[in-house]
Amino acid sequence: MTDPSSAIISRFQEYLRINTAQPNPNYYEAADFILSQANTLSLESQTIEFVKNKPLILLKWPGKNPNLPSVLLNSHTDVVPVEFQKWVHDPFGAHIDSDGDIYARGTQDMKSVGMQYLEAIRKLKDSGFEPIRTIYLSYVPDEEIGGRDGAEKLAESDLFEEMNVAFVLDEGLPSPDEKYLAYNGERSPMWLVIKATGAPGHGAKLYDNTAMENLMKSVESIRGFRASQFDMLKAGLKTDGEVISVNLVYLRAGTQTPNGFVMNLQPSEAEAGIDIRVPPTADQKSLERRIAEEWAPASRNMTFEFKQKVPVVDKFGKPALTAADDSNPWWVLLEKAVRDSGVIVRKPEVSFGTTDARYFRQQGVPAIGFSPIANTPLLLHDHNEHLNQREYLKGVDTYASIIKAYASFAEETEANASKAEL
Numbered sequence: 227m228t229d230p231s232s233a234i235i236s237r238f239q240e241y242l243r244i245n246t247a248q249p250n251p252n253y254y255e256a257a258d259f260i261l262s263q264a265n266t267l268s269l270e271s272q273t274i275e276f277v278k279n280k281p282l283i284l285l286k287w288p289g290k291n292p293n294l295p296s297v298l299l300n301s302h303t304d305v306v307p308v309e310f311q312k313w314v315h316d317p318f319g320a321h322i323d324s325d326g327d328i329y330a331r332g333t334q335d336m337k338s339v340g341m342q343y344l345e346a347i348r349k350l351k352d353s354g355f356e357p358i359r360t361i362y363l364s365y366v367p368d369e370e371i372g373g374r375d376g377a378e379k380l381a382e383s384d385l386f387e388e389m390n391v392a393f394v395l396d397e398g399l400p401s402p403d404e405k406y407l408a409y410n411g412e413r414s415p416m417w418l419v420i421k422a423t424g425a426p427g428h429g430a431k432l433y434d435n436t437a438m439e440n441l442m443k444s445v446e447s448i449r450g451f452r453a454s455q456f457d458m459l460k461a462g463l464k465t466d467g468e469v470i471s472v473n474l475v476y477l478r479a480g481t482q483t484p485n486g487f488v489m490n491l492q493p494s495e496a497e498a499g500i501d502i503r504v505p506p507t508a509d510q511k512s513l514e515r516r517i518a519e520e521w522a523p524a525s526r527n528m529t530f531e532f533k534q535k536v537p538v539v540d541k542f543g544k545p546a547l548t549a550a551d552d553s554n555p556w557w558v559l560l561e562k563a564v565r566d567s568g569v570i571v572r573k574p575e576v577s578f579g580t581t582d583a584r585y586f587r588q589q590g591v592p593a594i595g596f597s598p599i600a601n602t603p604l605l606l607h608d609h610n611e612h613l614n615q616r617e618y619l620k621g622v623d624t625y626a627s628i629i630k631a632y633a634s635f636a637e638e639t640e641a642n643a644s645k646a647e648l
């Protein structure tokens with residue numbers, strides 16, 4: 227064990243072996259592990275329970291100039307559940323096969339990132355580097371079930387205000403080729419339920435304004451909109467993250483019997499559930515008008531409600547999208563630091579799914595989603611999630627380069643661009 231990289235891999239394996247799968251994550255064991263790592267690195271640490279039994283670990287590497295706004299490196303400690311029998315190796319065993327692939331839940335999403343941050347700091351400390359700007363690391367619970375009791379609570383806390391965070395790094399996705407991927411925004415979920423009511427009647431009778439007919443008119447209209455968005459995606463005019471996706475997820479209607487449904491009765495109620503995802507640059511207000519006027523108009527005896535509706539703008543009313551050009555020094559630094567480590571990072575895109583980064587962007591703080599994983603099949607939430615140890619070690623070097631660049635960056639940036647303009 228004199229080879230430092232084998233020690234780095236062992237520590238990663240140790241973290242992977244802690245079963246933090248939802249719905250019963252072993253958060254305290256993960257917390258103890260992170261705290262012990264922080265101790266060996268002499269980082270300041272605190273454990274916060276915004277919600278009981280859901281510890282959030284906050285680590286601090288103080289910069290020499292405490293007046294400079296800080297950088298936050300975020301990761302979540304929970305992972306998604308596994309179907310044990312579908313895995314070739316124990317998902318909590320962290321087995322390394324002959325190709326050097328490490329198998330475990332969390333190798334991609336995102337225990338890798340959480341440990342790589344620490345390993346990068348270890349390398350920087352060993353080299354004698356001292357930060358000018360303060361670096362924070364947060365290990366948050368519950369991302370996989372929405373992050374409400376984790377990152378959202380942190381982002382909305384007084385503590386976060388005190389941390390004076392100028393920029394956040396959070397998770398991205400593995401790249402199938404040799405270039406890293408990055409994300410600068412996310413689509414906002416709008417979970418819509420539309421309901422139609424109408425006079426019930428005999429199944430043999432033709433009459434207007436039945437609940438089913440009213441709902442089906444809406445479904446046609448929704449499908450037309452869906453097709454127009456899908457066409458832009460198919461034609462390559464927009465990416466996954468740039469279209470408004472609209473998918474029917476359930477239909478509920480009919481009068482049930484023990485074996486099925488009454489066949490000669492037109493029901494008085496019908497409803498549909500729709501998962502809508504709206505890019506940060508889309509006009510959410512006009513979509514809401516469309517819903518009220520075309521998809522669930524009162525004139526057709528329809529009502530609607532949102533099970534979830536996340537705004538596409540931050541709390542200052544600006545699109546929750548992080549700039550990825552010269553106007554954002556954090557992006558410029560990231561791009562260069564990654565290049566210095568021998569890899570290229572692609573221009574960021576709007577992410578297809580959601581991560582905790584949205585809670586920080588919601589506060590007006592720029593955030594980039596980035597996981598230094600290249601040459602790797604996308605196996606997030608899939609069976610046999612794995613990561614090659616070479617790729618993992620390369621990612622540590624990439625983070626060392628990034629963290630060094632961020633911690634050395636001594637310019638007086640505003641902690642929060644939106645705040646500055648207020």
Ligand SMILES: [Zn+2]
Pocket residue numbers: 302335336369397581
């Ligand atoms: Zn994740």
